[in-house]
Amino acid sequence: MNPKLLLGTIRNSLMARIFGMCFIAIHLPLVVAILYLASGFASHPVSIVTVLLVATLVGTVACLSGLWWFIRPLKVLVGAIERYHVDGTPVRLALRRNDEVGVLARSVSSTMSELDGLTKKLRHQATTDTLTGLGNRRSLTERVASEQARAAREGVPVTVVLFDLDRFKEINDNYGHDVGDSVLMAIGEVVRDNLRRYDAGARIGGEEFCLMLPRTRESDGLAIADRYRKQFERTIVPPLMKGRITASFGVYEAAPGESLQQMLRCADEALYRSKQAGRNRVSRYTSANRQGEPPHLNPR
Structure with missing residues (x-):
């Protein structure tokens, strides 16, 4: 057999390496004993037994060390997979080995990388409104x-x-849903361009949107909402005239531990006040809202 071909087979085959290592370890005591006797050393039984024991010990240690070295990447691979399941750390293993372990490690690393990318893509799709590029109600619930x-x-x-x-609704009825969709996309772009790095914006209904403003007092929230209101007034979506796109706002500073539903209910009551007062304005939530006005009968 061609020596180069044999070496290539051994280099690229884990099984060949293991069989070779075990063969050498098993026959090492016999080879050492033959060499010992052929060298003319004393053939006293004690000496021969000692040589055999030493050769056996050396062969065993060499065999176990070799086996550990051959399969060590498998342990590293298992640890990387466990870390991925615990904290999402990507599985990346740079192995230059061409044997079965190397092929397996590269395949698993590639598969896990593709799986991670697919998972992130699916999560993004599940939490993103495709029309506006903002979050949806699910993403807002998680963020809250x-x-x-x-x-x-x-x-x-x-x-x-x-x-x-x-x-x-008048925009959809008079100009068609394509124009309505363009308006929604324009609103989404304005929101994305003006969000602070720790804010969150979401489309939670047909033409209803929500902004989550962490570390923000109601007074600052009113100012932020008014900036958005003015920005929407300046937004032009042909064939609509400038100033046709407006929005009514409700602002609410949440109490500790409130759920998203509670927050939206209070903010919606403030929004109702803006609609009742003539639209295109910003209102804050007050406790009198809940007592003196009907819930969610907004003239939108």
């Missing part, structure tokens, strides 16, 4: 839970801004 927990730990406020496009 984390921000409320942070607010409780750090003693900081969380303010919710709910806004609804004014007379949006």
